[in-house]
Amino acid sequence: MSQLQFDADTATRIEALYRIRDAVHRRELVREALGAALGDRILDVGCGPGFYCLELSAIVGPSGSVVGVDSSPAMLQLARARCAGRDNVGLLEGEATALPVESGTFDGAVCVQVLEYVAEVDSALAELHRALRPGGRAVVWDVDWATVSIHSRDTILTTRVLRAWDEHLAEPSLPRTLGARLRSAGFEDVRVEAHAFAACGGDPERLGAALVPFIATFVAGRQGIAEVEAEAWAAEQRELMERDEFYFASTQFCFTATKSASTNTSEPA
Numbered sequence: 001m002s003q004l005q006f007d008a009d010t011a012t013r014i015e016a017l018y019r020i021r022d023a024v025h026r027r028e029l030v031r032e033a034l035g036a037a038l039g040d041r042i043l044d045v046g047c048g049p050g051f052y053c054l055e056l057s058a059i060v061g062p063s064g065s066v067v068g069v070d071s072s073p074a075m076l077q078l079a080r081a082r083c084a085g086r087d088n089v090g091l092l093e094g095e096a097t098a099l100p101v102e103s104g105t106f107d108g109a110v111c112v113q114v115l116e117y118v119a120e121v122d123s124a125l126a127e128l129h130r131a132l133r134p135g136g137r138a139v140v141w142d143v144d145w146a147t148v149s150i151h152s153r154d155t156i157l158t159t160r161v162l163r164a165w166d167e168h169l170a171e172p173s174l175p176r177t178l179g180a181r182l183r184s185a186g187f188e189d190v191r192v193e194a195h196a197f198a199a200c201g202g203d204p205e206r207l208g209a210a211l212v213p214f215i216a217t218f219v220a221g222r223q224g225i226a227e228v229e230a231e232a233w234a235a236e237q238r239e240l241m242e243r244d245e246f247y248f249a250s251t252q253f254c255f256t257a258t259k260s261a262s263t264n265t266s267e268p269a
């Protein structure tokens, strides 16, 4: 069955999800890992609703620029609204595996929770490498969904729900191979930092509580999970939140990597 579609409804729900405190914190971590400076040209692959484009455009200033690329017209519409009036932001429709940008033109690039949705990750990494100038820095962030743990009285149903949720993307545990794949794509100085996102209690500003409705909607009708079972699972989670007994944890991975300063810039566009 098909993975999550970034249509208008999903785009709006993801935009709302990315306003919560945990998502704001994640963006701080990504910006810190990138270390963009005034005047830099930054590429945002899979820019989604444009939060990074807007925030990075303020860091690089009018002498710098940010280009966001996304394959979803609905996401790009939100990004255009968010970045309206920012002359140093460009937004392009395109695939991570065939970036509509010139070779060697970016000082830095971010690609946050995108590659796990891409079937041809190695092609996307080759494109990221091509787009950067020699010495340019990439920040690639993905989730290992196998690290998710959720408290429930029905552990069997929860295991089935999480297995069905794995269908929402192409590579549920991409971080396990990402370091080696970045090196194979030609990147140097590949490093990883793990970041745990945990919640105990029903705080809607934490990732766990905000994810439950996404998961429940997606898994209904998949891997033998009936709609009533998905709804029962979500109802228990809501009940746990109301009683402040909700528990969720997951680990996300921030990879940083550099394009060799001695790389030939005449790679094919």
Ligand SMILES: C[S@@+](CC[C@H](N)C(=O)[O-])C[C@H]1O[C@@H](n2cnc3c(N)ncnc32)[C@H](O)[C@@H]1O
Pocket: 006, 014, 018, 045, 046, 047, 048, 049, 050, 051, 052, 069, 070, 071, 072, 075, 094, 095, 096, 097, 111, 112, 113, 114, 117, 118
């Ligand atoms: C989970 S959202 C993350 C958005 C953004 N990076 C952020 O963190 O705010 C994933 C985004 O990747 C985009 N995407 C998925 N597959 C893609 C592909 N093959 N090429 C370009 N964008 C893609 C989706 O349209 C969506 O906007």
